[in-house]
Amino acid sequence: MIGTDTRERNAVKVIGNGTKTLVLAHGFGCDQTMWRLLTPSLLDQFKIVLFDYVGCGQSDPKAFKMKRYETLDGYAQDIIDVCEELGLRDVTLVGHSVSSMTGLIAALKAPDVITKLAMVCPSPCFLNDPPHYSGGFEREDLEGLIGLMDQNYIGWANHLAPLVMGQSGAGMSKELSDSFCSTDPLFAKTFAKATFFSDCRDLLPKAEQPTLIFQSTEDALAAVSVGEFIQSNMRNAEMKVFEAHGHCLHMTHPKEIAPSLIEFALK
Known part of the structure; x- marks a missing residue:
């Protein structure tokens, strides 16, 4: 039995007036x-569940x-815990980046709870695996990025944030950099390793949930x-x-993606 502390543990907030539920x-x-x-754009049509992963x-x-959160399964369990605490069923899980895969893991474990998946700029594996798959990064590149977290945490944040936000979100790079810097370095490094070195490609065919992928034309990470x-x-x-x-x-083009998300989640 999961105690009510799940709400505090994951800083859970519920907003919106709809009957269908989105977990973001x-x-x-x-x-x-x-x-x-x-x-x-979603408040009128949905009940919206917001939360923070432990460490964020x-x-x-x-x-x-550490043992729980060194793999994506631990973060996926956070999603399941939140849904169970709120007694949720038949929800659409909207995951950004790595949360597309943690959402997938959670959906495979709790298919009655998570019945649809919306993935914002997802990647099942950031590592290149030639000749059949190009994730965008060589292992030494990602190891260097993780190493920079130890050597110069602020420098790491200032390097990664503009890469993530891209030109469309240039004005929000400082916000993301500040978010990186506000996270305990131990928590951030643990999540970074789980994010950048995971490989969820074998899980993709196992999901039966309807899935909507939102993709940028130019994305340095995916x-x-x-x-x-x-x-x-x-x-x-x-x-x-x-x-x-x-x-x-979801930050740079929220009004553009909202209609597609609404249509997908309501049908």
């Missing part, structure tokens, strides 16, 4: 506030356990070919590509 899962280095530009945002730092790979390897997935430069469509 933030990406690495972020928190639930990153959804604030998208939620106004306003979550309870005392709940962090190219269009990655979105196409996900779509082609899932049983029931569609992809919508938006003219955008960056990895955060």
Whole structure:
């Protein structure tokens, strides 16, 4: 039995007036506030569940356990815990970046709870695996990025944030950098390793949930070919590509993606 402390542990907030439920899962280095530009378009049609993974945002730092959160399964369990605490069923899980995959893991474990998946700029694997898959990064590049977290944490944040936000979100790069810097370095490094070195490609064909992929035309972390790979390897997935430069469509193009998300979640 999960205690009511789950709400405090994950800083759970419920907003909106609809009967259908959306659970919004933030990406690495972020928190639930990153959804604030998208939620106004959703409040009338949905009940919206916001939360922070343990180690992020306003979550309870005392709940962090290295063994649990060194893999994506631990973050997926946070999603399941929140849904169980609120007694949710038949929800659409909207995941940004790595949360597309944590959402997938959660959906496979709790298919009656998570019945649809919306993936914002997803990647099942950031590592290149030639000749059949290009994730965008060589292992030494990602190891260097993780190493920079130890050597110069602020420098790491200032390097990664503009890469993630892209030209479309240039004005919000400082916000993301500040979000990185506000996270305990131990928590951030643990989540970073789980994010950048995970490989969820084998899970894609196992999901039966209808899935909607939101893809930027220019994304330094997840190219269009990655979105196409996900779509082609899932049983029931569609992809919508938006003219955008960056990895955060929910922040840079919230009004553009909202109609498609609403239509998908309501049908």
